[in-house]
Amino acid sequence: MTNHLRPSLALLGVFSLLTGAAYPLAVTGVAQAVFPANANGSPVMKDGAVIGSVLIGQSFTSDRYFQRRPSATSATDPQDPSKPVESPYNAANSTGSNLGPSSAALVAAIKERVEALGGGQQPADLVTASGSGLDPHISPAAALIQIGRVASARGLAEDRLRQLVRAQVEPPLLGVLGEPRVNVLALNLALDRLAR
């Protein structure tokens, strides 16, 4: 067994340094030099302050903004650290609901969200939690369906908002890869620029 020991330890040491240190550090160096914005989490600035990340969704609750998807992320209760409390879009603790397809809790949650949006049939993404809990996007249908509410909260014409949403739709890459989508933070930033 001892003749296996030296190569084991030597190669483990070499590869720890090579793949566990040199490789990630080299990638970090190049990334920071060539793509500094991406490498540091694609932050979005407004008036000199960081207001979020282009890639990470954030919570919106006011009627004056387009709403994001439901999120299952949680945080620890400041009063009782052993207990989690709901904290949608907690970007320090990603999670999905992980509720199964036959879950009664999931059916109830979807029903409640649909009713809050005025009933009928809603776009699925607007009433289901994403995998990450941090989904930055909604479908174009989910944005269009909210136009009436946002328009009346802001006293804006619906046609103007419809134009705004259409301009914010990101089409699939080359017309086929991925799904058409709207970045909620970008849409709401554009909305704020449109009128206050």
Place this chain on the structure above:
Amino acid sequence: MTLDLIQFLIFATLLLALAWPLGHYMARVFTGEAQFLAPVENAILRLAGQGQPQPQRWQTYMFSLLAFNAAGFALLFLILRFQHLLPLNPQGFDGLSAHLAFNTAISFVTNTNWQSYGGETTLSHLSQMFGLTTQNFVSAATGAAVAAAVARGFAAKQTRLLGNFWADLTRTTLYILLPAALVLALVLVALGLPQTLAGSFEATTLEGAKQSIAIGPVASQIAIKQLGTNGGGFFNVNSSHPFENPNALSNLLTTISILLIPVAFCFTYGRLVGDRRQGRALFAAMAVLFLVGFAAIYGAERLGNPLHAGLVDPASGNMEGKEVRFGILASSLWAAATTAASNGSVNAMHDSFTPLGGLVAMLNMQLGEVVFGGVGVGLTGMLLFVIITVFLAGLMVGRTPEYLGKKIEAKEIKLAALTLLVMPLGILVLAALAIVTGHAQASVQDAGPHGLSELLYAYTSATGNNGSAFAGFTANTLWHNSFLGIAMMLGRFGYIVPILAIAGSLAAKRPAAETAGTFPTHGPLFVTLLVATILIVGALTFLPVLALGPIAEHVSILAGQSF
């Protein structure tokens, strides 16, 4: 629908266009023809006392492999257990509990990457980089070494020698994994992945709330966890996290990366045994199983959940646990690829898939992770089924079975049959043990048949060395961390040791010339028999328990029953 088909065709075309030349190149790595890194390679091997690496018999090869894996386990366990005493811990995380460190170390050494931990809430950057990323490389290289040794053994002419483990390990890492990961990591940064030593940054949202956003050296880990069929993400939710997988292009590239090396290994194998048709036959069998699985998952997710009918637009499909930027097609394709290839990364939450979508994901693993499978070990797992199949074919025509001109005799059949027990032992026996002791009931999140599915998925994923999860299952307990760890070891070494023994035995045999009576192992007839054998073994073993889990759930929701 048409757009979805085009997306799939783009994926398949790019995958094959990359895997074919890569397979050729990998063959040159394992024959020693590729030499452009010789100075680095020789320096490393000299340091290891292997200046002139000598070919090893199967036992020596195996002991080298086991010793290296044991050392890797010990180092990783210590790093995780004591990360609070080590540098590069900007969030100030504690050391892991003994059982979580045990589970995680086994998980990464066996190329499983089961995540009992939540990445961004548990692990320091040192643990992620120096600990996990290292094992992402060398566990994949270990699997590749096994495949190279087995191919040499099958093709050898009375030599008993399978090659040198230390050289195979070093060459795989230097010539294949490291260059591929470097390129992919930088491309992924260009597409938006973070790569920094900072731990998080603070934002004040448009509505004035505080948002703390976790970041870190993400891209370097994602690149190798996709390429090395590892799957352990930087973040808890793996590649559904926008920082691991921000857009359609990053998703396409990382999906291709899941299958790239396993597919290439089919072509490498054909070249190493000197008959490319043999590699193509294995590829064909795997591709058939993959396509059927993908189509089933896609169909089930596209149709959506009948319990939500009337509430959501039926055209949306089942979106719970999925990201808008990926939608149904890209989420289903990833699920099929990651469970087929024993990668285990996810871009959508499998726990929230429809019952039939979840069933196929489980079955992909329960077949033994042979549908492309893990780096190297997917190929060797398939070769075990090849041996069973030629044996069955031999029984049908009453001839001694042969493969590549070598007689397959009682010893090889016994060893191959032994490996058929690994999946049922790790999945059925260990899951049953968790149920009778009550530890299963304490950990499942959902009531009804879905609860059984959650438990079943956990032990399936561990034994298959996959690493994906029905994540509602609470795995981070003393019991499950321990027994899932045992399942992972069983699923790794329970295959590697017997296949190396078979390769050693076949290496010593003299190949016989092909005659008119030889049963060809490269045509459509053989591929059909091989696929049938895999499905019959998998179905006989697992259909009863799948009937109690996902199938019962499917029938329930069709009847409008929720739990």
